[in-house]
Structures are given as structure tokens and as C-alpha cells.
Amino acid sequence: xxxxxxxxxxxxxxxxxxxxxxxxxxxxxxxxxxxxxxxxxxxxxxxxxxxxxxxxxxxxxxxxxxxxxxxxxxxxxxxxxxxxxxxxxxxxxxxxxxxxxxxxxxxx
Amino acid sequence: xxxxxxxxxxxxxxxxxxxxxxxxxxxxxxxxxxxxxxxxxxxxxxxxxxxxxxxxxxxxxxxxxxxxxxxxxxxxxxxxxxxxxxxxxxxxxxxxxxxxxxxxxxxxxxxxxxxxxxxxxxxxxxxxxxxxxxxxxxxxxxxxxxxxxxxxxxxxxxxxxxxxxxxxxxxxxxxxxxxxxxxxxxxxxxxxxxxxxxxxxxxxxxxxxxxxxxxxxxxxxxxxxxxxxxxxxxxxxxxxxxxxxxxxxxxxxxxxxxxxxxxxxxxxxxxxxxxxxxxxxxxxxxxxxxxxxxxxxxxxxxxxxxxxxxxxxxxxxxxxxxxxxxxxxxxxxxxxxxxxxxxxxxxxxxxxxxxxxxxxxxxxxxxxxxxxxxxxxxxxxxxxxxxxxxxxxxxxxxxxxxxxxxxxxxxxxxxxxxxxx
Ligand code: HEM
Ligand code: FES
Numbered sequence: 374x375x376x377x378x379x380x381x382x383x384x385x386x387x388x389x390x391x392x393x394x395x396x397x398x399x400x401x402x403x404x405x406x407x408x409x410x411x412x413x414x415x416x417x418x419x420x421x422x423x424x425x426x427x428x429x430x431x432x433x434x435x436x437x438x439x440x441x442x443x444x445x446x447x448x449x450x451x452x453x454x455x456x457x458x459x460x461x462x463x464x465x466x467x468x469x470x471x472x473x474x475x476x477x478x479x480x481x
Numbered sequence: 482x483x484x485x486x487x488x489x490x491x492x493x494x495x496x497x498x499x500x501x502x503x504x505x506x507x508x509x510x511x512x513x514x515x516x517x518x519x520x521x522x523x524x525x526x527x528x529x530x531x532x533x534x535x536x537x538x539x540x541x542x543x544x545x546x547x548x549x550x551x552x553x554x555x556x557x558x559x560x561x562x563x564x565x566x567x568x569x570x571x572x573x574x575x576x577x578x579x580x581x582x583x584x585x586x587x588x589x590x591x592x593x594x595x596x597x598x599x600x601x602x603x604x605x606x607x608x609x610x611x612x613x614x615x616x617x618x619x620x621x622x623x624x625x626x627x628x629x630x631x632x633x634x635x636x637x638x639x640x641x642x643x644x645x646x647x648x649x650x651x652x653x654x655x656x657x658x659x660x661x662x663x664x665x666x667x668x669x670x671x672x673x674x675x676x677x678x679x680x681x682x683x684x685x686x687x688x689x690x691x692x693x694x695x696x697x698x699x700x701x702x703x704x705x706x707x708x709x710x711x712x713x714x715x716x717x718x719x720x721x722x723x724x725x726x727x728x729x730x731x732x733x734x735x736x737x738x739x740x741x742x743x744x745x746x747x748x749x750x751x752x753x754x755x756x757x758x759x760x761x762x763x764x765x766x767x768x769x770x771x772x773x774x775x776x777x778x779x780x781x782x783x784x785x786x787x788x789x790x791x792x793x794x795x796x797x798x799x800x801x802x803x804x805x806x807x808x809x810x811x812x813x814x815x816x817x818x819x820x821x822x823x824x825x826x827x828x829x830x831x832x833x834x835x836x837x838x839x840x841x842x843x844x845x846x847x848x849x850x851x852x853x854x855x856x857x858x859x860x861x862x863x864x865x866x867x868x869x870x871x872x873x874x875x876x877x878x879x880x881x882x883x884x885x886x887x888x889x890x891x892x893x894x895x896x897x898x899x900x901x902x
Binding site: 410412413414416417418419420421442445446448449451478479480481 | 551554555557591595598599602603605606607608837839840846847848850852855
């Protein structure tokens, strides 16, 4: 199990456990953490799973691949920054145990 | 053209008896008489990526299953939306002498699509829209309060059209008494002389120029006024859109108007029809009005206000095992994918409390995914909350009439009787 902490726009912190191999999107949805919609089912097609990766974790998570679908899509999400990622594209691997993700107020 | 129309009317006893290669699901009559669903069921089963070699729209591929549609919609580098290649519907967009060419990013590829969408997208971001909610709610209430209870009325004319025009006028802060202009311009934007909406391309051009002048006036009034949550003020104030060339600004503005007009209107009508056809679901809703939030995406799936989007292949490609050639026309039938039982549980049933109700194709997916999807849901949610407060039953009392169109899945008349609580 991998541990992930989601920080809501209002500052609420929720720590959840998720099986290795699933994604940060599932970590939120399967544990009823509000703030991620994930309309497309996690196949990188909707950008409603936008999160901000905590600065301290950015070097391990990394930016979206340049020129890939995630970069193409994420530019249309609201309030993106250099730490923006789509949660369905962050696979839960052991190096990310303890990951902290910040949620936007609403998904567009 | 006459022969094409006759071809469309050829009659078979049953869908099963038609030779596969003779199936042409783009025939607009199949949508008007609402029988196209049987054709899609057969194609999903027997030939999910189907080639129609001859139709009045030319040869085209039909993609009918959810996952194949998703694969095309998310492969924008191969499947183009470009207007000059034919654009986004099975009917080619063609340049017509004398027509005003409006540039809209829905029919553009990268990189121009991305620049324009990025500039306009914040005006329909959910956080901005919440500011408009109280006004939309109050105006929706006033329209509903003006309706006669217990008499037969046409829900489309008195409610769906009125509510949609009202919400458009609200999000643009459009002069209230002139709001019918918005609906007219929306109709004119997508009109060609065959539709009867305009008599000629010259007339269309004239009207759109009037529209442009009108919006220019609003823009100039608002550009120096601080604040303003309406879409025109936001576009006039935002650094990304402030200096847009005027025709580009107009194209984007009209895209926002057109995008939200027929689609929202038919979702309002389609919802009433679906609840009447499924009385058990209507009862669930009365018992628990909080279900409105999961019912709205289900109504949008069920109605599928835009039946399809089209792409043009920029190179050879494969879809569902079929070989697509460069230049081929590829039609993604959202209406069919939304009934694909291999992806959506009990896809042929209208169920207002689904677990993942937004997992449908009505808004498309990928970089062209409907930019107004949260706005559409917000409007419909407010409207339904206000309907439920006032009426125990919006009863359909006659046959619905449907639009002759293979793109807009429209209800043109819906006789209802209202019952108060
Ligand atoms: C239930 C209502 C609506 C439905 C079913 C709908 C459906 C769609 C569809 C199918 C697309 C194309 C998706 C694709 O090619 O993958 C689209 C694009 C678009 N829609 Fe909507 N729409 C709705 C409401 C609205 C509203 C209210 C607006 C107003 C803001 C709007 C604005 C747009 C825009 C600007 C695009 C172009 C996006 C792009 O090309 O990047 N739509 N819509
Ligand atoms: S869930 Fe749709 S892009 Fe992540």
C-alpha cells in the first residue's frame, strides 16, 4: 500500500492508502476524497483530475512529458502552475509513498 | 439533391434485413423518426467500425463503440478538426462565396486551437460561473412562475427555449429586452439557405455583421468599466483576449453562444421526456431531489444533444482493426457510444443515480472536449431544482416531434401539462 495525502483548497488534509500500480486519481476516488472528478475514467482525456504536486515531491513526480497528451490537455485546466499534473497520470510506485497533492477548488 | 433525399427514404421491413454495406446512419430521417438507435445496435454488434461507401455526404467511416470513439477523439495529431479539410460534422463545412468566414477553434487543430481555447476558457471556468448562479436561479424562477398550470402547453417553446435564451442573456449580461437577438444570431450562425432560417448567404452575412456591431458596442461600453462577471467583460479585460482581432473575438463569442444554445435547449426537453418514459426514476427524484446532481449528466448522456463529431484522417491509421486511409472522413457517433453496453452498465436504461454518471461521450473527450461542460451542467441543475420546487409532475400529454438533423438531436415540440404540488 502507498500512502497519499490530499490537501483540499480549504486546507483540510486527508491521508489515504492505495494499492501499488493504481493512480493518484484512484487514490482519491476509491477513498471518497472530494475534489477530483476524473470524468474520462482515468485515461488522460478530460483534465478533471488536475492536482498541484507538493513542492517537496516535485522532483520525484516530475512534470508531464513534453508534447504528450497530458501536456496537451492540462493547459486547459483552471489555475495551472509548474507543479500541475493530472492525477490519473501519476502511477502509485513505492518511491511515491507519502506523496502530498494539493487539490484545486473546482475542476473544469 | 432530390435523388439523395429519395435515397434516404428507401424503406426496409426491418433493420436486420438491410445489407450491411447499404447502411447509412447519417440519413437525417432516421433521427427525425428516432429509429437510428436500432441501426447503431446492429453496427455495434456486427461491424463497429463501418464504412459507408456512398451517401449524399460522400463516403465516411462510422465509429460506434465507446472505446473506439475515445481512441479517435484523443488522437488529435492523426484525426483533424480543421475546417478546410471539412471540419467537424459529416456534412462538410465548405467555403461559400459571399458567406462570412467565422474562425472558431472547435474546427481548428493545434497550435492555433490551443492558443484560442486557453484564452477563452477561463470565462467559463466553474469558479466564475458560481457568481452568476443567483441571477440564473431568480430568472428561471420567474419564467416557471409565469406558466399556466393544468393546461396543455408546448414545453419546448415556452420553457426550453425561454430558459436557454435567459441563461445565455445572463452569462453575457445582454440587454434583457433584446435577448431574442441572441437566439436569432445563434440560429443564423449555423444556418445555410436550405434550412429556411436565412434566405441567402448574403442575408446571413448581413445579420452577422449586425451582430458584430452590436457586440462591438457592448465590448466598448465594458472595456473601461472595472469588474463585471459576464463573459463579454471578462474577455474585454483579460490580457489573453483583450487584443484579439475583432473577427476572431466574434468567432469565439459566437462559438460560446452556439455551443450552449441547441444543446442546452434539447437537454431541458429531453430530461422531461426521459422522466415521463421512466416513471420509477421520476418518483426517485421526487423522493430525493438531491439526485438532481447525478441526474443532470445522465440526462446529457441519454439525450446526447450532439449525435456526432467528425474528423479527417491526416495519415493512414487503424481503428478497431479497420484500415483508415489518409483523407478519410471519420464520424464518431457519440449517440451510439453512449449506448455501448460493454462500457456503460445497462446503457439502454435511463438511471438517475448512476455511480459514474459523467462517464459518457456527450461532451467528447481530448483537447476538443466541450469547454462549456460545467456551465451546461450548472444551468441544468439550477433549472431542475427550480422545476422541482414548483411542480409535482410535468406530464407529457402528446407525441414529441423531432428535428430533421443528423447532428443536433433535437425535440421541436413537446406537449405537456403542469401539475402543482
Ligand atoms: C449539454 C450541453 C452541451 C453539449 C452536449 C455539448 C457538446 C459539445 C461537444 C460534443 C463538443 C466537441 C467535443 C469534441 O470534439 O471532442 C463541444 C465543444 C465545445 N463546446 Fe459544448 N456542449 C454543450 C454545452 C456547451 C455550452 C453551454 C457552451 C458554452 C460555453 C459550450 C461551448 C463549447 C466550446 C467552446 C467547444 C469547443 C471546444 C474545443 O474545440 O476545444 N458547449 N461541445
Ligand atoms: S481522469 Fe480524465 S484526464 Fe485524468
